[in-house]
Amino acid sequence: MSKEKIQICEDLADIMPPEYHKLVESATFGDQDRGWKDIGSSTELIEQHSLCAGCPESIAFRYILASLPAPEDTVFVGSTGCTSLVFPHVAVHNIHSLFGNQNAIASGLKRTLKSRFPDVEKDVVVLAGDGATVDIGLDMTMQSWFRQEKFTTICFDNELYANTGGQESGLMQKGFVAKMAPKGKNFEKVRLPEIAREAGCAYVALLTVSKPNRVEQVI
Numbered sequence: 140m141s142k143e144k145i146q147i148c149e150d151l152a153d154i155m156p157p158e159y160h161k162l163v164e165s166a167t168f169g170d171q172d173r174g175w176k177d178i179g180s181s182t183e184l185i186e187q188h189s190l191c192a193g194c195p196e197s198i199a200f201r202y203i204l205a206s207l208p209a210p211e212d213t214v215f216v217g218s219t220g221c222t223s224l225v226f227p228h229v230a231v232h233n234i235h236s237l238f239g240n241q242n243a244i245a246s247g248l249k250r251t252l253k254s255r256f257p258d259v260e261k262d263v264v265v266l267a268g269d270g271a272t273v274d275i276g277l278d279m280t281m282q283s284w285f286r287q288e289k290f291t292t293i294c295f296d297n298e299l300y301a302n303t304g305g306q307e308s309g310l311m312q313k314g315f316v317a318k319m320a321p322k323g324k325n326f327e328k329v330r331l332p333e334i335a336r337e338a339g340c341a342y343v344a345l346l347t348v349s350k351p352n353r354v355e356q357v358i
C-alpha cells in the first residue's frame with residue numbers, strides 16, 4: 140500500500156480547504172490492517188459532503204471505502220443519483236457514467252485495465268442506486284453479470300428514485316406511497332439477489348447500514 144498515488148496537486152495545495160488535506164492524509168489507504176472498524180479514526184468522506192445530513196448512504200459509503208482491499212488500485216464507476224454526490228468528496232479514483240450505463244462502462248474499464256496493467260490487479264467497483272441498477276440500467280447490469288465480468292456491483296437500495304424527488308422504483312416495496320408516486324406501488328419488490336444468482340454472479344450478499352458486520356443473506 141502506498142499514499143503516493145493520490146495526492147493534492149502541489150500548485151493547488153495552498154487553496155485547497157483543510158478538509159481535503161485531511162482527507163488525503165488520513166483517508167482509506169496506506170494502512171495494511173485497516174477495515175470498517177477504523178471508521179471514527181480515519182477519514183473516508185469529508186464532513187461537508189453534499190448528501191442530506193444523516194443520509195445512510197454516507198455511512199454506507201464510508202464502510203465500503205474502509206473495506207476496499209486496495210483503494211489505490213481501485214476505480215469506482217458511479218451513476219447519476221444521490222450515490223454520485225459523494226464522489227467529489229473522497230480520495231479515490233472514480234468515473235461518473237451516464238445514468239444506467241455504469242455496468243457497461245465498468246466492463247470496458249476492467250478489461251482495459253487488465254490489458255494496460257497486466258501485472259497489477261486493478262479493481263473496479265460499481266456504485267449506483269436502485270433506479271440506475273435495476274430499472275433504467277437493468278440491461279447493462281444483467282449483461283455484465285451474464286458475461287461474468289470481473290468487477291463488483293454495489294446497489295444502494297433506498298427503494299426510491301431519491302435524487303429526483305421520489306419516483307417509484309422496481310425495488311420499492313409493494314404499497315409504498317412516495318411523493319411522486321402518490322397512488323402507491325402495485326407490484327412486489329423486485330428480487331435483485333435472486334436475479335443476481337440466476338445471472339451467474341459468483342458472490343451475492345445483502346447488507347444493511349445499521350449492521351455492517353452482519354450479512355443478511357448470502358446466495
Ligand SMILES: Cc1ncc(C[n+]2csc(CCOP(=O)(O)OP(=O)(O)O)c2C)c(N)n1
Nearest residue numbers: 220221222238268269270271299300301302
Ligand atoms: C439518462 C438519464 N435519465 C434520467 C436522469 C434523471 N435522474 C437523475 S437521478 C435519477 C434517479 C436516481 O435514482 P436511483 O438510481 O435510485 O438513485 P438515488 O438517487 O435514489 O440514490 C434520475 C431518474 C438522468 N440524469 N439521466
Ligand code: SF4
Nearest residue numbers: 190191194196221301
Ligand atoms: S434524498 Fe438522497 S441524499 Fe437525501 S437522505 Fe435520501 S438518499 Fe440520502
